[in-house]
Amino acid sequence: MSKLIRAVMALAALLAVVLVVAACGDDDDDNGGGAQTNGGAESADLIERDPANSDTRITVGSKNFDEQYILGEIYAQAFEAAGFTVRKQLDLGSEQVAFRALRNGDIDAYPEYTGTALTSFYRVAVDEVPRDRDESFEQLQQELEGDDITAMPQTPFQNTYLVTSTRETAEQFGSPETVTELVEEAGNDVRLSGFPECRQRTDCYLGLRDTYDWTPEFVSSEGQYEDLDNDQADFTMGFSTDGPLSLDRYYTYEDDQELFPPYYVTLLTRNDTVEALGDAGQDVIERVQEPLTEEVMRELNSRVSIDKQTPRRVAADYLREAGFTQ
Amino acid sequence: MSPAPLAQVEIHERTGEGCVAENGFCPGWIADNIDKYWAPLLEHVYLCVASVGIGFAIAFTCALVAHRQRWLIAPFGAFFGALFTVPSVAAFLLLLPITGRGNTTAIVALVAYTLLILFRNVTTGLRGVPEESRDAARGMGLTDQQMLWRVELPLALPEILAGLRIAFTTTVGLATLAFFAGGGGLGEQIYSSRAGTGGIYFQSNVVVAGGLAILLAAVGDLLFLTIQRLAAPWRRTRPA
C-alpha cells in the first residue's frame, strides 16, 4: 500500500513539475530566432507602418497544411508590419470550411488555389477550367463577384499535382520525362498512392484514368513520400511545392496533356476588407508575394516539413530575408 | 550560407540526411523542443478534467434519478450508448457547424463519450448494494435520502471510482481529436505541423506527444486508484 502511495506521489510530483514548467516557461521561439540579417536589404522594399491602419481589423485564415500555414502567416505578418490589427485563424480545415468562413465573415481573407476554387465552389468541371493562367483567373474573378469576394492578384508560383516517384523507380522505366511516356513504359501494373479522396476525384485519379488512360492500383494513404520510401507504392500524387521535392531522391513527370488546371494562389478577400485595406494595403499583398517563385515556396515548405520549424517563424524569416521587414 | 548582395530568400542545400530530416527519433531535437509541449499538455489536462467533471455531474444525476425510477435505467442507458456509438472522428467534424470551433465543441463531444461508462458504473454500483444493508438502514430509521447518501453511495463508491478511472483515460486519448474541432490540447502537436513539432510522420513528435498523453493517463489512473483504495478498504481483493 505504501509502495503504491509512493508511486502515486512520484508520478503526481512529476506531473506537477511538468505543469509548473508549462505555466511559467511559455517559450516563444520566434523571439530572436535566426537573427542573421541578409545584408543590403533595400529600404524601398520595407513595408511602411501606417498608424492610421490600426483601426482596421483583419482576420486572416488558412486551410490546414504546411503551405497554407506559411502563406497565412506571411500575409498576416505583412499586414501587421503595415500597421493593421490582425487576427489569425489558421487551421480552418478543408476548402469548404474555409470558404464558408469567408462568406460568413468569420474571416476576411484566406489564400486559395485558382483551380480548387473553380472546381470546388463553382462546380466547374475539371476539364472546363481554362489552362491559361490569366484566363482561369478571370473566370474565377467573375464567379466571385456574386459572393462579394475579390481574388487578389495571383502568386508567381502554382502548386499543382505532380506524379512523383523515387529516382530508382524512374530509372527502372528509362527516366521518362512526361506522364504519357511513363504510362507507355510502366503500364497499369504499378501502384499509385494518394490521399483517400484522390481515388474519386476528376482532378486526381479519375483524371489520370480519363486523360492518360492510366489505371494503376490505387493505394489510399496520407503519407505520400513515406509510401515511396517504404516501397508501399511506386508512384505518388505529390504537389509541386512539396518540401521533399527539394531533395535529390525524387523524380517528377511532366503533365504534358494538361490534365490539371492551374493552381496559382490568390488571396480571396471580402470586398469590404478590400476597401478597408485601401491602395496601400492591396499593394502590400502584391509586393509580399512577388518573390514567391516555385523554388522559393518549396524552400519555405522544406523549412517546415524537413527542418521542422514553425510556419510563423518561417514566414517571419522570409519577410526579413526578402527585405520587407527588419 | 553567405548573405547575398540583394535581398532574396536563401535557398538552403538539403541532402535529406540527418535524424530530423529523416523523421526519426532524435533525442537532441526532443531536448531542444520539449518546451513546445508544455502549454498544450496543460490545455489537455483542462479538457480532460472538465469533460470528465461535467460528464460525471450529468451521469451521476441521471443515475440518481434512475435509481428511484428504475424504468428510466434502460432509456438512459440506450441514449448514452447511442452517443457512444457515433465514431469520434465523425463527431468532432459534425459538431463543428453547430457549436463552432474551439474547446466548447470538443468538450461537448468528450462529455458525450464519458456518459455511458459513468452512468453504467454508478447504476451498477448502486444496484450492487445488498438488500440487507438497505434493510438495516431502514431499520435504523434512516429516510430514503439519508440512506442514499450514508449507505448506498459509500457502498457503490468502488464501482463509481472504477468508472471514473476508465472515463478519464479514455478521454485523454479522445481529447487529441479536439484539434479537429478547433480545440487545443496535444492534438495540434500530433496532427499538425503548425506547432513546429513536425506533424504526424515525425517519429520524435509522435513519441513525445503520445508519451505525454500516456503519462497523464497513468497519473490519473493511479490517483483514482489511490482514492479507490482509501475510500473503500474493505473492497480489496485478497487471495484465498
Place this chain on the structure above:
Amino acid sequence: MSEALLAQAGGGIGCKPAPTDLGTFPDAFDFIAEERESISGGVCIGGPGELFDLASSHMTVSLVALAVAILIAAPVGLWLGHVGRGEFLAVSVSNVGRAVPALALLAFFVAFVGIGFTNVALVLMLLAVPPILTNTYVGMRQVDRETVDAARGVGLSELQIVRRVELPLAIPIIFAGIRLSAVAVVATATIAPLGNVRSLGNPIIEPQTYGLAGQLGAAIVVALITLAVDGSLAALQRALTPRGLRRSLRQLRLQRTYFPIRRRTEVP
C-alpha cells in the same frame, strides 16, 4: 451555366445529381437510400450498393481485430484473474492503454511498419485489448472465493475450476468488456482508409466527394452497425450465461458483496 453542365454530366454517368434542396438529415438518409453524383462530379457515390461494400470491408477489419484481441487478452486475463496476480498489468497498464490516441497510433504504424489490412487490424487490435483484459481479470476476481475453494475441495483441477466454475460466473463482466471493445473498434475503423483499407470512414474523410450528406449518412450507418454489434453480443451473452446463474444473479450479487458487510462490522 454550371448547373446545366452538371445535369448533363449526371445523365452521362448514370446517377442523379446531388440534391440541393433537402435539409441536413433528410439529405443524409437520401444518400443512404439512393446513389447520387459526387460533389466534385464524375463518379457515383452512395446508395445501398456502395454502403454495403464499405460496410463489409469495415466489419471485416473490425471483426478480425476484435477476434485476435479476444484470443490474446482473454486467456491472459483469465489466468491472471484465477491466480490473483498481475493486477497492475491487467488493470492499470491496461487502463492507461486506453489513452493512446488511435489516429496517432495508425500514423505511426503507417510511417514505420507500412499500410495495409494487417497493419490496420493490428492497430485496432491493440485498441481492443484493454477493456477485454481488464474486465476478464476483474470478472474472475469477483467470483466468490468460497465457491472456488469448495470446487477445489471437491477435487477439480485448476483448469476445470476456471472452465466450469469461475468462467461462467464471470461472463457478465467479461462480456461487458468485449462489448466496449467491439463498439470502440467499429467506431475507430473509420480511420482505416488512412492505411489503405476501405471502410465507412471513407465518406467521412472525403468531404469533397461525399459532402455533408455523405459524411452524416456514413456516420449514421456506423452508429447503427455499432448498435447492432452491441445488441448481438448482448444476445450472445444471454445465451452463454448459465440458466441457473441468470435466475440467481441477484442472489449472487448479494453473495459477492456479503464480505464487505461482514468485514465492515469488524473494523472498529
